[in-house]
Amino acid sequence: MNKINLLLSACLAGEKVRYDGNHNQIEQLEQLQKDFNIFLVCPEVQGGMATPRIPSEIISINPLKIQNEYGIDTTDFFLSGASIALDICKQHNIQIALFKAKSPSCGNNKIYDGTFTKTLIDGMGVTAAMLEHNNIKVFNETQIKELYEYIKH
Secondary structure (H helix, E strand, O other): OOOEEEEEEHHHHOOOOOOOOOOOOOOOHHHHHHHEEEEEEOHHHHOOOOOOOOOEEEEEOOOOEEEEOOOOEOHHHHHHHHHHHHHHHHHHOOOEEEEOOEOOOOOOOEEEOOOOOOOEEEOOOHHHHHHHHOOOEEEEOOOHHHHHHHHHO
8 A cells, every 4th residue: 555645844753953952753753654655844944944043933924924032034934944845745746744733834723923922823834824725734743633534535
């Protein structure tokens, strides 16, 4: 049986690419590696940001503006990383992504509100939104059961 291709946030696979230089490795990683062809991405790093880095949050959606805690505009890094992730999906016919929740790149239903107070609002990260706009279904690490249900249909 052919495995389905899955775009996975590199931090969820244990790569130390988070803003603080850490990772968010998930316990289901080994099972995912058995069930899917995994393609790792960290849009922020691939978009040109360093690790570790100063946290960024989405300040406004329209027009899109992303800033770090010091008020420095980081929008272009996020857009570049999102574009790279989309290119990977197109190149490898990837229709599903499993991303880090709450991230300004990868969050698929909640993101921080741009005040750097850890306040969550409904919304999507830049990469998650770009992928969804291109008909690539995005799940987060709390939705792995839903991801498996989705691929059954």
